[in-house]
Amino acid sequence: MTPHLSHEQLCDVVLARSPHPLSSDFAALQDHLHSCPACATELANLSDSLSLFRDASTAFAHQELTNQRAANGVRNTPILPLRSSLLHPAYWAAAAATILVAAALPLSLHRQHPPATPTSATVAAPVHTTESDEALLEDINQELSTSIPSPMQPLADPTASSAADQSTSPKRNN
Amino acid sequence: MEPDHGSPVVAKSMPAHALIPEDFVTADQAPATPFDDLATVVALYEQRIFRFLLVSIRDRDIAQTLTQETFLRAWTSRANFREDCSIATWLMRIALNLLRDHTRTERFRFWKRAANNAIDVSEISEHIPNRDSSTEARLIAKDQLALVWEAVARLSERQRNIFLLRFVEELELSEISIVTGLPVSTVKSHLYRALATIRARHNSLQKDAL
Numbered sequence: 001m002t003p004h005l006s007h008e009q010l011c012d013v014v015l016a017r018s019p020h021p022l023s024s025d026f027a028a029l030q031d032h033l034h035s036c037p038a039c040a041t042e043l044a045n046l047s048d049s050l051s052l053f054r055d056a057s058t059a060f061a062h063q064e065l066t067n068q069r070a071a072n073g074v075r076n077t078p079i080l081p082l083r084s085s086l087l088h089p090a091y092w093a094a095a096a097a098t099i100l101v102a103a104a105l106p107l108s109l110h111r112q113h114p115p116a117t118p119t120s121a122t123v124a125a126p127v128h129t130t131e132s133d134e135a136l137l138e139d140i141n142q143e144l145s146t147s148i149p150s151p152m153q154p155l156a157d158p159t160a161s162s163a164a165d166q167s168t169s170p171k172r173n174n
Numbered sequence: 175m176e177p178d179h180g181s182p183v184v185a186k187s188m189p190a191h192a193l194i195p196e197d198f199v200t201a202d203q204a205p206a207t208p209f210d211d212l213a214t215v216v217a218l219y220e221q222r223i224f225r226f227l228l229v230s231i232r233d234r235d236i237a238q239t240l241t242q243e244t245f246l247r248a249w250t251s252r253a254n255f256r257e258d259c260s261i262a263t264w265l266m267r268i269a270l271n272l273l274r275d276h277t278r279t280e281r282f283r284f285w286k287r288a289a290n291n292a293i294d295v296s297e298i299s300e301h302i303p304n305r306d307s308s309t310e311a312r313l314i315a316k317d318q319l320a321l322v323w324e325a326v327a328r329l330s331e332r333q334r335n336i337f338l339l340r341f342v343e344e345l346e347l348s349e350i351s352i353v354t355g356l357p358v359s360t361v362k363s364h365l366y367r368a369l370a371t372i373r374a375r376h377n378s379l380q381k382d383a384l
Contacts (some may be wrong), residue, residue: 056301
């Protein structure tokens with residue numbers, strides 16, 4: 001055996017693994033640990049650190065979990081939330097029924113209220129619109145019935161007005 | 175009185191998120207497994223799963239999410255549980271796979287988030303048990319804890335997981351082999367290396383102290 005335990009031997013002791021506690025190798029390791037303070041201290045330090053790490057981690061995780069449970073208690077969210085309804089056949093039946101109703105409803109409404117005929121639309125037209133249309137047509141008819149379009153009308157006698165003026169104006173007495 | 179079929183199954187003293195809606199289990203589903211009673215399984219093993227994930231990933235929110243996901247996965251795949259290993263081992267295997275998936279698929283976001291939300295060693299130090307009331311002993315214990323905490327963070331992902339499974343969860347090497355899917359000899363090698371890292375940190379700390 002070497003003066004001190006090898007790393008693997010020390011690890012085996014830490015792991016409480018091989019050699020088997022009843023084997024002669026195990027007895028030799030124990031003997032060495034009893035007789036070698038350096039290896040015993042090394043083993044104690046390592047075991048103590050690992051134990052400390054485990055205890056602190058456990059206490060910390062326990063505290064964190066307690067806090068989270070308190071928070072979850074308020075929130076009340078289950079691990080298996082709404083998937084149950086997704087698995088249930090009634091869910092799919094309800095979903096299919098909803099889709100069918102949604103598709104059928106517009107069709108039935110369409111049949112109950114057929115589109116209005118063009119005649120009724122004409123009848124329903126506002127009265128003032130009809131009157132204005134008739135007035136416009138009347139104007140057009142009058143325009144067309146005129147024998148001579150207004151642009152082709154003969155010009156009025158420009159002297160007529162001056163003659164009239166002369167006749168109406170007082171005669172100059174020379 | 176008629177039972178209320180719309181309300182979830184309530185087990186006394188169960189955490190709220192462990193409740194299972196009563197209509198979740200359908201009649202045509204497979205034979206009974208221990209995971210059919212999920213509330214009991216959660217009550218028994220949540221602490222261990224959460225602890226492993228918390229110390230491994232060092233983020234409360236992610237650890238909580240992955241813990242819940244672990245039990246959900248266990249429940250949905252409960253037909254695959256052959257009882258050739260313990261419930262704890264099976265759950266731990268699911269948790270480890272989820273952890274691995276999470277850190278690999280969201281590696282960038284994970285490290286970014288971990289840097290922001292990482293649990294500091296001082297938070298852990300507050301939970302050191304009062305084995306010795308002397309101030310000096312507590313300071314030494316804090317140093318020892320910080321040493322292991324930082325050393326574990328420096329381990330590779332596989333070494334860290336195996337280390338935690340052995341020294342925090344106290345699984346046997348054969349159980350770690352089942353959880354990780356690695357041979358026992360490989361598990362042992364990883365533990366040797368992890369312990370070598372911690373011993374090296376120990377020695378450097380002692381040299382600094384001298």
